[in-house]
Amino acid sequence: MAKRTSLHGMWSSRFAFILAVAGSAVGLGNIWKFPYMAGQNGGGAFVLFYLACVVAIGLPIMISEIMIGRRGRRNPIATMRIVGEEEGSRPSWGLVGVMGIFAGFLILSFYSVIAGWALAYFVFSLGGKFNAATPESIGSLFGGLLGNWKAMAVWHTIFMALTIAIVARGVERGLERFVRVAMPGLLLLLIILLVYAIVAADFARGWVFLLQPNFAALTRQAMLEAMGQAFFTLSVGMGAIMAYGAYLPEGTSILRTSIWVVVADTSIALLAGLIIFPIVFANGLDPASGPGLIFETLPLAFGGMPGGTMLAPIFFGLLVFAAWTSAIGLLEPAVAWSVESHGRSRRSAAMVIGLIIWGLGFLTIFSFNLMSDFRFLGGTIFDNIDHLASNVLLPLGGLFITIFAGWVMCKNSSSEELDIGTGPAYGIWRFLARWLAPAAVLVVFLHATGLLDRLGLI
Numbered sequence: 001m002a003k004r005t006s007l008h009g010m011w012s013s014r015f016a017f018i019l020a021v022a023g024s025a026v027g028l029g030n031i032w033k034f035p036y037m038a039g040q041n042g043g044g045a046f047v048l049f050y051l052a053c054v055v056a057i058g059l060p061i062m063i064s065e066i067m068i069g070r071r072g073r074r075n076p077i078a079t080m081r082i083v084g085e086e087e088g089s090r091p092s093w094g095l096v097g098v099m100g101i102f103a104g105f106l107i108l109s110f111y112s113v114i115a116g117w118a119l120a121y122f123v124f125s126l127g128g129k130f131n132a133a134t135p136e137s138i139g140s141l142f143g144g145l146l147g148n149w150k151a152m153a154v155w156h157t158i159f160m161a162l163t164i165a166i167v168a169r170g171v172e173r174g175l176e177r178f179v180r181v182a183m184p185g186l187l188l189l190l191i192i193l194l195v196y197a198i199v200a201a202d203f204a205r206g207w208v209f210l211l212q213p214n215f216a217a218l219t220r221q222a223m224l225e226a227m228g229q230a231f232f233t234l235s236v237g238m239g240a241i242m243a244y245g246a247y248l249p250e251g252t253s254i255l256r257t258s259i260w261v262v263v264a265d266t267s268i269a270l271l272a273g274l275i276i277f278p279i280v281f282a283n284g285l286d287p288a289s290g291p292g293l294i295f296e297t298l299p300l301a302f303g304g305m306p307g308g309t310m311l312a313p314i315f316f317g318l319l320v321f322a323a324w325t326s327a328i329g330l331l332e333p334a335v336a337w338s339v340e341s342h343g344r345s346r347r348s349a350a351m352v353i354g355l356i357i358w359g360l361g362f363l364t365i366f367s368f369n370l371m372s373d374f375r376f377l378g379g380t381i382f383d384n385i386d387h388l389a390s391n392v393l394l395p396l397g398g399l400f401i402t403i404f405a406g407w408v409m410c411k412n413s414s415s416e417e418l419d420i421g422t423g424p425a426y427g428i429w430r431f432l433a434r435w436l437a438p439a440a441v442l443v444v445f446l447h448a449t450g451l452l453d454r455l456g457l458i
């Protein structure tokens, strides 16, 4: 088959691609969302189920996304349509891309608001606001931020502008340099924080909470959220990784890249958990306090450790970087689509789409103040946006993507594109993509509705 080329340039090297995918995967999902989700869902059993989802569902889908993306070399909508037709299936596979782009809008709208909190904390820490921190002083600092929607709007606006600026320039030129510095830096700071958690906080209790499974806490809802978190943290299910795969040169090992990224992403999430929970327990805080968890705990560590005044701004600065490289990946599919199918310039596409998402972000901002009492299905507007995108749309998109990779694409196409022959590694991937991953997503969905219990199947 004659190979297509991307309209947006290519990653300059294999390493650049790994960095881009890792940059997309590692972000607020690991450091902000994973700990608070684990805390709300009772710890160990949630974590174990999450890890199982990462390996059995997330990894094969990541491989599938990169593979489909490189084969199609277009935005996710066009890629699914073109490759689908090539494989003798329907053009309506493009709808999976449409759903993904919608999910990306929703996710980026709240992602940018939370990244705005990290940006605010960067500035707070520069101003010495964490010195002599107590749970009360940090609680009121954070509460003050949440209560002030105008301040949140300013930080959200700055973060969105940063994201738009990079996507407008083209991902392959914009991204590489950041990830190369930010990722090792973030890892180093997390290790320093881990030492603090071991030496000065209640590490034993944190460890037990995070890693010792208590299966009674694993409710139907917790299982759905663990699966959603696996999708969210790996950036799979919406075509973001597919869009990056479109710029991948031939001859790069998709399998090895994916495994590497999954290991790095998972380690960083676990590391964050092992830092947060010892601090939570040492200070008598509530592990189930929700989205504010890291913003109410980490300043205590920086306030109490030698050199913390200097390390805090570095940490929050790097967290903003990590969020930035993820946000870029969330915006890219929609922008690539707009450029390719409407002939817009990258600049104007990034600005128009970014502006829409920026506007949507106000729903999240107001969820923490003006509309914090509003409840729908037991949650705030933010809870609902996150739930719809992370726990419904991403797994649904992932389900279609893996069915596409395992069933619609013929064996010749997938083994050619993965370039690992048809030996055991290929066999395992194909089994996961055809059977285990789709079945697992369906079972968790069904279980979440309570149907399996009612039918007496579980």
Ligand code: TRP
Pocket: 024, 025, 026, 027, 028, 029, 030, 107, 231, 232, 233, 234, 235, 236, 237, 238, 240, 326, 327, 329, 330, 394
């Ligand atoms: N994975 C990122 C994080 O954990 C968030 C993210 C970036 C994402 N791109 C995505 C989530 C695409 C879902 C889909 O912070």
